[in-house]
Amino acid sequence: MKVDRRSFLGLGLGAAAGIAVSPVAIKLTDDSSIWTQNWPWTPVPEDGEITYDHTACSLCPGSCGLSVRRIKGRPVKIEGIDGYPVNNGGACLHGIAGLQYLYDPSRVKTPMKKENGRFKAISWDAAISLVAEKLKDLRRKKMSSSLACITGSDKGSVNALFKRFMDAYGSANALSMPSLEGNLALTAATLHGADHTIGFDLENSDFILSFGAGIIDGWGSPVACFQANASRKERHAKLFQIEPRLSNTAALADKWIPIKPGTEADLALGICAVLLNKNIFTPGEFGTGFSRFTAMVQKAYAPAKVEATTGIPAAQIDALAQAFVKADMPVAVPGRGRGDYGQSLREFAAVQTLNALAGRLNQKGGAFVMAAADYLSFPEAVMDMTAEAGAGKDKLAATVPQFFDTLAASSAPAVNALFVYNANPCYTLHNTAEIKKAIAKVPFKVSFSSFMDETAMECDVILPASTFLERLEDVPSGAGLSRTVVGLSRPMVKKTVFNTKNPGDAIIMLAKAMGGTVAESFDWDSYDQCLESVAGDIWDTLSDEGVIVLSKGAPNETVATDFSFLSANPAGAGTTGQGDFTLVAIDNLRLAGTVPAASPFAIKTVSDKVLLNKDILVDINPDSAKAKGLANGGDAKLTTALGTFKVKVNFDQGIMPGVIAMARGLGHTLANNPFAGGKGVNVNDTIGPMIEEGSGLDAAFGTKASISRA
Amino acid sequence: MSELENKAEHGSTDGAGECAAGDPKDDKGLGLGVVFFMVAFVVCFLSGWLLFPKLLYSKHEQPFNFDHALHTWEMGDCDGCHYVREDGTWSGIPDLASCMECHTDEPMGFTEDEAIFCEEYVAKEKEVPWFVYARQPDCVYFSHVAHLNGENAAGKMDCKTCHGPIGDSTSSRPYEENRLTGYSRDIWGHNIWGIKKNSWDRMKMDDCADCHVEMDGHKGYCFQCHK
Numbered sequence: 001m002k003v004d005r006r007s008f009l010g011l012g013l014g015a016a017a018g019i020a021v022s023p024v025a026i027k028l029t030d031d032s033s034i035w036t037q038n039w040p041w042t043p044v045p046e047d048g049e050i051t052y053d054h055t056a057c058s059l060c061p062g063s064c065g066l067s068v069r070r071i072k073g074r075p076v077k078i079e080g081i082d083g084y085p086v087n088n089g090g091a092c093l094h095g096i097a098g099l100q101y102l103y104d105p106s107r108v109k110t111p112m113k114k115e116n117g118r119f120k121a122i123s124w125d126a127a128i129s130l131v132a133e134k135l136k137d138l139r140r141k142k143m144s145s146s147l148a149c150i151t152g153s154d155k156g157s158v159n160a161l162f163k164r165f166m167d168a169y170g171s172a173n174a175l176s177m178p179s180l181e182g183n184l185a186l187t188a189a190t191l192h193g194a195d196h197t198i199g200f201d202l203e204n205s206d207f208i209l210s211f212g213a214g215i216i217d218g219w220g221s222p223v224a225c226f227q228a229n230a231s232r233k234e235r236h237a238k239l240f241q242i243e244p245r246l247s248n249t250a251a252l253a254d255k256w257i258p259i260k261p262g263t264e265a266d267l268a269l270g271i272c273a274v275l276l277n278k279n280i281f282t283p284g285e286f287g288t289g290f291s292r293f294t295a296m297v298q299k300a301y302a303p304a305k306v307e308a309t310t311g312i313p314a315a316q317i318d319a320l321a322q323a324f325v326k327a328d329m330p331v332a333v334p335g336r337g338r339g340d341y342g343q344s345l346r347e348f349a350a351v352q353t354l355n356a357l358a359g360r361l362n363q364k365g366g367a368f369v370m371a372a373a374d375y376l377s378f379p380e381a382v383m384d385m386t387a388e389a390g391a392g393k394d395k396l397a398a399t400v401p402q403f404f405d406t407l408a409a410s411s412a413p414a415v416n417a418l419f420v421y422n423a424n425p426c427y428t429l430h431n432t433a434e435i436k437k438a439i440a441k442v443p444f445k446v447s448f449s450s451f452m453d454e455t456a457m458e459c460d461v462i463l464p465a466s467t468f469l470e471r472l473e474d475v476p477s478g479a480g481l482s483r484t485v486v487g488l489s490r491p492m493v494k495k496t497v498f499n500t501k502n503p504g505d506a507i508i509m510l511a512k513a514m515g516g517t518v519a520e521s522f523d524w525d526s527y528d529q530c531l532e533s534v535a536g537d538i539w540d541t542l543s544d545e546g547v548i549v550l551s552k553g554a555p556n557e558t559v560a561t562d563f564s565f566l567s568a569n570p571a572g573a574g575t576t577g578q579g580d581f582t583l584v585a586i587d588n589l590r591l592a593g594t595v596p597a598a599s600p601f602a603i604k605t606v607s608d609k610v611l612l613n614k615d616i617l618v619d620i621n622p623d624s625a626k627a628k629g630l631a632n633g634g635d636a637k638l639t640t641a642l643g644t645f646k647v648k649v650n651f652d653q654g655i656m657p658g659v660i661a662m663a664r665g666l667g668h669t670l671a672n673n674p675f676a677g678g679k680g681v682n683v684n685d686t687i688g689p690m691i692e693e694g695s696g697l698d699a700a701f702g703t704k705a706s707i708s709r710a
Numbered sequence: 711m712s713e714l715e716n717k718a719e720h721g722s723t724d725g726a727g728e729c730a731a732g733d734p735k736d737d738k739g740l741g742l743g744v745v746f747f748m749v750a751f752v753v754c755f756l757s758g759w760l761l762f763p764k765l766l767y768s769k770h771e772q773p774f775n776f777d778h779a780l781h782t783w784e785m786g787d788c789d790g791c792h793y794v795r796e797d798g799t800w801s802g803i804p805d806l807a808s809c810m811e812c813h814t815d816e817p818m819g820f821t822e823d824e825a826i827f828c829e830e831y832v833a834k835e836k837e838v839p840w841f842v843y844a845r846q847p848d849c850v851y852f853s854h855v856a857h858l859n860g861e862n863a864a865g866k867m868d869c870k871t872c873h874g875p876i877g878d879s880t881s882s883r884p885y886e887e888n889r890l891t892g893y894s895r896d897i898w899g900h901n902i903w904g905i906k907k908n909s910w911d912r913m914k915m916d917d918c919a920d921c922h923v924e925m926d927g928h929k930g931y932c933f934q935c936h937k
Contacts, residue, residue, distance in 0.1 A: 003742065010743035014750030023902045027766070028809020030898070034891040037849065044848050050799045 034119040048072025054546040056487025058468045061479035062221040068492045075492045085485045087223035097601035101467045106451045106673035108464035109498040132513035144170030144390045148415040152422030157464045158504045168381045168521035169389025177423045180339035181478040187348040190565045192369045198484035202228035205365035207327035211264040212243040212336035218589045220480035246654025261584045262701045263310040268350035274321035282359025289563035329365025337587030344699035356561040369559040373476045373484045376534045382520040399695035407438035418443040424595045426454035430689040438679030448503045452671035464500040471502040482553035502527045573699035577641035579706035583660045585683040591665025600675035609650045616680030617650040619661040635710035640686045640703045763902045774826040782877045788869045800854035841885030843896045847906040851937045864925035876908035
């Protein structure tokens with residue numbers, strides 16, 4: 001018997017036939033196709049119980065309520081909370097992308113100390129004792145006033161703890177960054193009395209006269225504003241938008257009134273003049289300076305003069321004034337763009353005066369002069385001699401821009417130590433190069449930043465803060481919202497992603513390490529315990545419901561208006577530098593002008609007409625551009641007093657000739673963050689500050705510039 | 711004449727000679743080929759049916775035996791433990807906390823399985839690592855609420871339609887996992903050929919589609935399940 005070729009053939013055929021009539025082939029075909037869909041390196045999120053937990057957003061002053069979808073405790077999706085008294089189910093793109101900040105590549109992952117120009121990781125205990133020793137040393141030398149503190153805002157308990165630390169330590173130099181809320185509080189203090197703020201009842205008004213306020217471009221509490229705007233059609237409410245550029249808000253308005261940049265206050269005062277001239281204003285409790293104000297505007301803001309300043313025909317100004325007072329529930333809204341940076345008190349006061357003259361204060365659909373939210377009851381800080389002495393001294397400056405002006409001007413360090421929390425002055429303030437030089441003069445700087453941003457990089461120690469999704473905090477509303485709402489931000493992760501702490505805890509630890517009366521002023525084991533005790537009466541509701549409404553509807557009181565500030569006819573902000581063009585900074589909803597920088601998701605949604613790959617585009621009217629030989633989409637050199645910048649050109653019919661607009665929020669230099677960092681130009685590098693006399697605000701709305709083909 | 715030339719002239723004789731009938735040597739060759747064929751066929755056929763399924767699936771015993779029948783009797787019905795939450799999500803297999811609403815670290819009965827549960831899991835506050843027979847792959851989105859609390863008949867399905875009479879079982883069968891895909895054997899079904907007698911015997915995409923065609927007249931769209 002010979003086993004030959006045919007035998008093997010038989011074997012093979014037999015095997016094939018046997019397998020063919022067995023389920024092996026069909027089953028393996030199916031399984032192998034499934035197998036290719038389950039490569040071990042394909043990330044598969046962990047499965048588990050799904051929960052929806054409520055928190056409050058503190059990325060911007062909007063204070064929206066957010067519902068976080070979590071799987072087995074891990075947050076996976078953010079949406080607005082239905083029925084929440086600020087955003088009623090809505091959420092903006094920054095809020096829904098809030099999860100990305102948890103894992104942001106520029107997060108500061110652990111406390112850091114700078115040694116020979118490089119950051120080195122240290123423990124929390126080492127970092128706290130390092131800062132405490134430096135501060136104790138200053139205090140021993142009777143130099144407690146030379147500690148300054150810059151916070152992003154002065155609202156809420158965490159900011160209050162920073163202020164309390166400054167008080168107990170003995171320094172009056174606690175400052176907060178420019179903000180819409182701050183500008184409104186200053187306006188209220190100037191016109192109506194201290195400890196007030198102004199809210200605008202946009203959802204009830206039937207005629208919104210917006211002086212450049214980006215109602216759908218991020219002004220105020222953005223989602224509340226979107227919703228107020230969205231309901232305009234049903235309510236037959238009108239929106240007139242006054243600004244030099246056809247912004248998204250202007251495009252959706254019933255009327256867009258182009259105006260020469262920076263002359264909004266003149267127009268508001270011009271309208272006041274018409275109301276007073278024609279006696280069509282509503283008399284109110286007009287105190288000091290009303291007659292002087294009347295005489296002043298009638299003389300200095302006669303329609304013909306205002307026409308020359310603003311470029312708006314006198315007849316149109318007259319018609320605008322008549323339309324404003326004829327409407328049932330008109331309201332005038334100040335604050336170009338987001339209303340935070342580059343604003344002047346003169347402009348805010350002029351617009352609010354318009355509300356006063358139209359009888360719109362504390363009226364439905366008007367401007368509400370509301371008492372500042374006062375829901376936290378801290379016990380008195382324990383003050384020793386040093387603290388008392390510090391409290392008695394004058395502040396170095398009224399505002400942060402003015403503070404940096406003082407720092408830059410002094411040869412010896414104006415302060416010896418600086419705290420920075422939730423603020424990025426080295427990116428956000430005008431002329432960042434000068435700000436960086438000024439901050440370098442401070443010998444010891446401590447950052448409480450969550451991200452390695454421009455200011456954190458300049459600091460000596462970083463005590464990294466947990467992001468809003470990782471910590472407990474009260475989130476009070478503000479920024480022009482017509483009601484006072486306090487939300488509760490709650491940890492949405494089982495533990496912090498990195499070795500970070502709630503800044504409230506960091507400051508309590510620091511106070512305890514300081515010892516003495518400073519430690520006595522911080523008699524809490526943790527920030528969570530502190531919040532529970534200082535929130536007092538509202539804590540139960542706040543912790544159960546996650547939100548409490550402290551006031552809503554028109555305040556039931558008449559408001560007096562003091563005209564003395566405006567009656568002196570304060571000077572408006574001009575522009576510095578040379579050039580045929582006026583460069584203005586514009587706010588883009590998809591970018592963030594302050595902290596934190598826009599998330600990778602938000603950056604991806606920015607139009608190619610604003611950011612193309614790594615190049616920023618500036619808006620320019622085609623007629624102006626062609627006169628300069630510029631091509632649409634082409635490269636250009638933009639020159640201001642601060643330098644020459646490489647930009648691309650975007651032809652935009654919707655911008656006044658002679659004006660160039662550049663978006664805020666680009667040109668970041670963030671460590672390890674290629675998404676928001678290294679893209680475009682920071683508009684604040686191109687514009688110098690212009691401190692307004694009387695208010696200390698940086699009122700620079702733009703600068704003179706020239707542009708040429710690159 | 712060379713051999714090559716000889717071949718060219720008379721043609722090759724090898725093939726003709728071998729193919730010629732009546733050569734007893736050739737018959738043997740063919741016969742052996744058939745034998746080999748038959749042996750290979752039978753071995754592969756039987757392996758495909760009997761050995762292959764055993765190799766393809768690995769068997770795992772559940773952490774301890776679970777008596778569904780007893781619990782259904784105690785709890786009233788399936789939804790005593792498996793239910794749609796208020797927000798529409800599915801509770802799935804109860805977690806330890808849910809079990810502990812009834813059980814404590816002291817057994818209520820006398821079974822060995824309950825003793826394991828109480829000692830190993832309740833007392834140690836450790837979740838039971840159940841193997842889930844009906845788990846669909848991650849790429850599939852399945853909404854229990856749409857099939858239980860829907861408006862029409864298709865939305866009011868009985869648990870048994872997909873899960874079979876598991877509620878009547880008194881012991882847990884071993885969990886079988888496909889070594890290649892990692893899926894539970896219940897998805898393909900226990901019949902290795904994929905043949906099913908009952909609606910719950912198999913839960914592949916076609917089974918979902920068949921039911922959807924029957925109830926809705928349409929298979930549905932890809933994105934309904936594959937989000």
